[in-house]
Amino acid sequence: MLLIQIVPKSTIGLFLVNVNLKLVWHFFQVDISVYKKWLPLCKQTIIAMNRVVLIGAGNLATSLAYALKIHGCSVVQVYSRTMKSAKALADKVDAKAIDSFGNIVTDASYYFVALPDDAILQVAEKLPKLNGIVAHTSGSTPMSVLNRVQAPGFGVFYPFQTFSREKVIPFNNIPICLEASDEETYTKLELLAQKISDIVEPMNSEQRRWLHLTGVFACNFTNHMLSLAYSITAMHNIDFNIVKPLVLETISKAFEGNPADYQTGPAIRYDSVTLRRHAEMLKEFGLDELYNQLSLSIQKLAQNRKL
Amino acid sequence: MLLIQIVPKSTIGLFLVNVNLKLVWHFFQVDISVYKKWLPLCKQTIIAMNRVVLIGAGNLATSLAYALKIHGCSVVQVYSRTMKSAKALADKVDAKAIDSFGNIVTDASYYFVALPDDAILQVAEKLPKLNGIVAHTSGSTPMSVLNRVQAPGFGVFYPFQTFSREKVIPFNNIPICLEASDEETYTKLELLAQKISDIVEPMNSEQRRWLHLTGVFACNFTNHMLSLAYSITAMHNIDFNIVKPLVLETISKAFEGNPADYQTGPAIRYDSVTLRRHAEMLKEFGLDELYNQLSLSIQKLAQNRKL
Incomplete structure (x- = not known):
């Protein structure tokens, strides 16, 4: 009952109304008579909340x-x-x-x-x-x-x-x-x-609209990359399970800091022979242009980070 | 010693050479003299293996x-x-x-x-x-x-x-x-x-080159999507940790079957207002074209799967 005396009544009221009766009782060891005094207000608010x-x-x-x-x-x-x-x-x-x-x-x-x-x-x-x-x-x-x-x-x-x-x-x-x-x-x-x-x-609204756009890359486009990976394995009688450890390791590494630090593959190595070969393989599915654009984007990001 | 008599000698030899001496001894309870007879060959092979x-x-x-x-x-x-x-x-x-x-x-x-x-x-x-x-x-x-x-x-x-x-x-x-x-x-x-x-x-070599290409989508491009997501959050003072549960849920859902079944986002909803707004936001980073191509690719894949 010491604390209750130095805390303004309105603060207790706020706690009682907005937080949780038990918590207030726990922290302030509120006398049951105080508790009872606020009860009607609390009940009403808590039910409505x-x-x-x-x-x-x-x-x-x-x-x-x-x-x-x-x-x-x-x-x-x-x-x-x-x-x-x-x-x-x-x-x-x-x-x-x-x-x-x-x-x-x-x-x-x-x-x-x-x-x-x-x-x-x-x-x-x-x-x-x-x-x-x-x-x-x-x-x-x-x-x-x-x-x-x-x-x-x-x-x-x-x-x-x-x-x-x-x-x-x-x-x-x-x-x-x-x-x-x-x-x-x-x-x-x-x-x-x-x-x-x-x-x-x-x-705020401005940050949120950028976060929403971030979600498109982090979720929607990431899922699409996996969908394309799935299509390729399905077409060539490869069990998609074989791809899962790679994806999990990719994510685990990406989460260690800036994912760009862990970029691997032919694009970041500027391995033009493989890049051309892959684009060629993807032509029949109409995916060669997307492959090239993505590879270019990997290289552009790496360049920008060097500047 | 019962088993050893009905198993062809050559099989034991193969076991001894290729697998593991202890295992052979354990399964066949090989007499130590038999073991000794094969020993020089075993030793040489096991060391080399x-x-x-x-x-x-x-x-x-x-x-x-x-x-x-x-x-x-x-x-x-x-x-x-x-x-x-x-x-x-x-x-x-x-x-x-x-x-x-x-x-x-x-x-x-x-x-x-x-x-x-x-x-x-x-x-x-x-x-x-x-x-x-x-x-x-x-x-x-x-x-x-x-x-x-x-x-x-x-x-x-x-x-x-x-x-x-x-x-x-x-x-x-x-x-x-x-x-x-x-x-x-x-x-x-x-x-x-x-x-x-x-x-x-x-x-075989043919499957393997397709698997390798699959890896580019599943790992390299996926990581690039996360890199772009990271850039956007970094530029707008958003903690990247906030994005991680979304990525983990995306992967977890994608692994339940064909990831294309779990595609979400403005592209698959044909939400043209958001698509245009996002592309507009990305213009200053030169990412608008990539955004549009990826969105189009999501829609193309969905169309192809319906056919």
Whole structure:
């Protein structure tokens, strides 16, 4: 009870409301009477804090819904343009499916807009007045598209990962990049993010659009390189498993610093005989030009790094 | 002694010579007199079997030398054009450094030519008459470049992995692709390969050159994609660690089957707004054309798979 006396009441209130009752009790050894005094406010806030509405029922929304559910949040509604897809997800997390914003509850604490980029603005304009934070989950859409939502705050909650409906992945290890209209909203988004992930970072709209582009190289193009590798082995009766240790070693080395330091292969060696031979082999699949461009890009990057 | 009487003598001889004396004794409970009868042949063969000469002292030669040493083989000599680089590797594995083929021992069992592709043929023509198998370690060079070596047999011993001198990696998990001039040579190469790796596969020159090209996509181009991702994050003050979970998930999903089944991103979604925006962002780095070509290639592959 020593600490409680030197900490301003408002701070305890903030803790009680925003963090976790048990934690407060643990740190401050709060007298039960203090605890009881704040109880009605706490209860109300904590219940509301855990109430989430998902607008969208796609790949990201699915993994997010599971993560929220697992970490003790309640997904109260799932909206989708069609009742069928709203219901497909809602049923899995004991939520209510809706296909009209007329039916949206207004007392949830978080409304996540997990929709294709071009749909976010449209939806933002259709949303009724809400009592919770509205956040979109897009990497390439600026926060400002939510400027006109009628809500106590808005922001961006961008999980940097590739999602597919078939494989729901745990959120613990997924970096969540946050941006918010104001500090209080940021704190609230952070609290929820920290519930489901160990990696939560602030990131403004400008950084985020570059991070999104980074993801295209790191994930989409990398996957395409592996797809082409797969095609080649399949066509020549080679078991793709033989390629896996090479890929794993490539990634493991690349993660040690700047991947460019670990570049190997004919391009970086300027082995023109092999480069020509490979391009020749790829002609029949129309992949020779891409091969040449990629090889050239490897050499250009190496040149630029020397300068 | 029961078994030994029904197994043809020649089979025991083969075991004694090619496999392992202890193993033979263990399985057949061979009378010590039988063992003694074969002893001179065994000793000679076993000593020779473990004696390897490395021609080349580069990245692959270095990892191979360590693997051989760890698994009880003796690297007797390391050849390189310069004494300095020969010595750098030889000293690490208690071998003798040589820089002239005049000094090469002729009684080793294996001579591995681990040199750049265009050097293999030249070296093959300079080698003296040898009593052991000569094998090159190149993915893109046909076995036939060794046609004229004076040796009991020749072949290819191709470890499918990316090597760097700074990071010596264990061979256990590296697939070794083998080809040989004849069955006996194949068996001998296989015996050595199985000593150092759990994945040993026969592969002819034609398959091997396609596998080598596969490696360029799976390793060199993949690493380049990560290098470009790294550059973008570095330029925008984003910690590259944030990208790692995405890459790991991409690889993990890609390994579940055909990576093309798990393609995500703006290209496969035909999201032309994002594609244009990304290309625009990349213009200042001269990466817009590469971005467009890669996106197009993703769409082409998807189209071809539908046909």
